[in-house]
Amino acid sequence: MPAYGNILLRENENGAFTTARRAPLGFADGRDEAWLRDLLVGNPDLLPIEEIDASFAPLVSLCTELQTEAGPVDAAFISSSGRLTLVECKLWRNPEARRKVIAQILDYARAVSQWSYADLQRRVAAATGRKGNVPFEAVRELQPDLDEAAFVDATARALREGRFLLLIAGDGIREGISGMTELITRNAALGFSFGLVEVALYEFGEQGLLVQPRVVARTDTIERTFVQVGGEGGRLEEVTADAEGETESGSLSDERAWWEPLTRITFDDPEQEPPSYRVRNHVRVPLPYPGVWLTAFRYMADGICGVFLAGKKSEMAQVLDRLNEEREEILGELPNGTDYRYGDDPTHPGFASYARLADFASDDACREWLGQELNCFVNAFRPRLKAMAR
Numbered sequence: 225m226p227a228y229g230n231i232l233l234r235e236n237e238n239g240a241f242t243t244a245r246r247a248p249l250g251f252a253d254g255r256d257e258a259w260l261r262d263l264l265v266g267n268p269d270l271l272p273i274e275e276i277d278a279s280f281a282p283l284v285s286l287c288t289e290l291q292t293e294a295g296p297v298d299a300a301f302i303s304s305s306g307r308l309t310l311v312e313c314k315l316w317r318n319p320e321a322r323r324k325v326i327a328q329i330l331d332y333a334r335a336v337s338q339w340s341y342a343d344l345q346r347r348v349a350a351a352t353g354r355k356g357n358v359p360f361e362a363v364r365e366l367q368p369d370l371d372e373a374a375f376v377d378a379t380a381r382a383l384r385e386g387r388f389l390l391l392i393a394g395d396g397i398r399e400g401i402s403g404m405t406e407l408i409t410r411n412a413a414l415g416f417s418f419g420l421v422e423v424a425l426y427e428f429g430e431q432g433l434l435v436q437p438r439v440v441a442r443t444d445t446i447e448r449t450f451v452q453v454g455g456e457g458g459r460l461e462e463v464t465a466d467a468e469g470e471t472e473s474g475s476l477s478d479e480r481a482w483w484e485p486l487t488r489i490t491f492d493d494p495e496q497e498p499p500s501y502r503v504r505n506h507v508r509v510p511l512p513y514p515g516v517w518l519t520a521f522r523y524m525a526d527g528i529c530g531v532f533l534a535g536k537k538s539e540m541a542q543v544l545d546r547l548n549e550e551r552e553e554i555l556g557e558l559p560n561g562t563d564y565r566y567g568d569d570p571t572h573p574g575f576a577s578y579a580r581l582a583d584f585a586s587d588d589a590c591r592e593w594l595g596q597e598l599n600c601f602v603n604a605f606r607p608r609l610k611a612m613a614r
Contacts, residue, residue, distance in 0.1 A: 306379030
């Protein structure tokens with residue numbers, strides 16, 4: 225990402241330049257997250273929506289602290305086409321804060337996608353203290369000829385389809401941007417767009433404050449696909465990238481419930497993202513090398529469970545060759561040692577750890593062991609793969 229220098233202001237044609245010094249956001253000077261939120265809501269044109277997704281422009285401020293089932297959204301905006309923009313304002317302090325705000329805004333999007341237009345109208349009215357069709361009235365101030373019925377229908381459709389723009393605005397968000405956008409992409413189940421906006425402040429002494437928002441990352445719109453189950457008139461079920469071609473019903477729902485506690489674990493490494501559930505009884509942990517990850521699984525037919533380093537065939541041979549140069553050192557960092565990957569070709573020794581399901585007194589004990597193994601594997605492989613990726 226590019227760095228930016230100071231800004232110079234020439235007061236007149238023959239005058240000297242005044243240097244504007246960068247003034248980072250921070251709690252000490254009163255420019256905290258609430259200050260940033262109110263600044264954006266009061267000046268929606270500050271957000272560079274055209275650079276992220278023009279279909280959400282122009283922005284009309286709806287409210288602050290929009291209450292959802294997942295918590296309050298810092299700021300909510302809407303367009304004349306009925307598309308919502310949800311904004312979280314954050315001052316970055318550590319990698320944990322980055323992951324938490326991404327998980328947070330995704331939870332907001334999932335919650336709002338369950339709303340009807342009446343739900344939106346009621347929540348905005350509660351947040352603003354105004355009565356009536358507040359979203360429509362807010363947009364009509366910008367577009368007086370707006371048709372109310374058409375606007376309500378368009379907004380209801382956008383809610384149903386999850387057509388949101390999710391923005392995280394703050395400072396210090398340049399570090400780890402690629403990992404943040406990858407996390408958004410992997411966890412997406414709605415048709416939303418996403419952007420990271422750095423809000424740069426410059427002080428001109430007594431002359432005032434300059435605010436310069438910059439788009440530092442954005443994703444393409446992430447589509448969701450539906451299939452019809454049960455023939456004509458049957459229900460619609462969502463299919464995401466995790467489904468790998470299967471719809472989730474019956475035993476697959478039971479599988480997801482079994483793995484759910486593991487998707488909430490935290491690792492020693494503060495930058496490591498949590499596991500994500502995959503069908504066919506396993507979870508996957510992303511690693512900082514393209515096409516390589518960790519898998520934790522249960523194989524009921526053979527009565528085993530385990531953790532192993534996995535990836536695309538096109539990547540794994542080269543990765544394993546380089547890792548095996550440090551094999552003895554790596555084995556020393558894995559308390560339970562390791563085996564070749566289950567069923568793998570021993571010409572490229574892999575890294576895996578296995579246990580018998582019968583050895584665990586309960587499902588909780590099995591999940592605890594898998595979580596401990598995943599943590600050890602992350603500690604051993606993440607820094608090595610990160611260095612290899614450079």
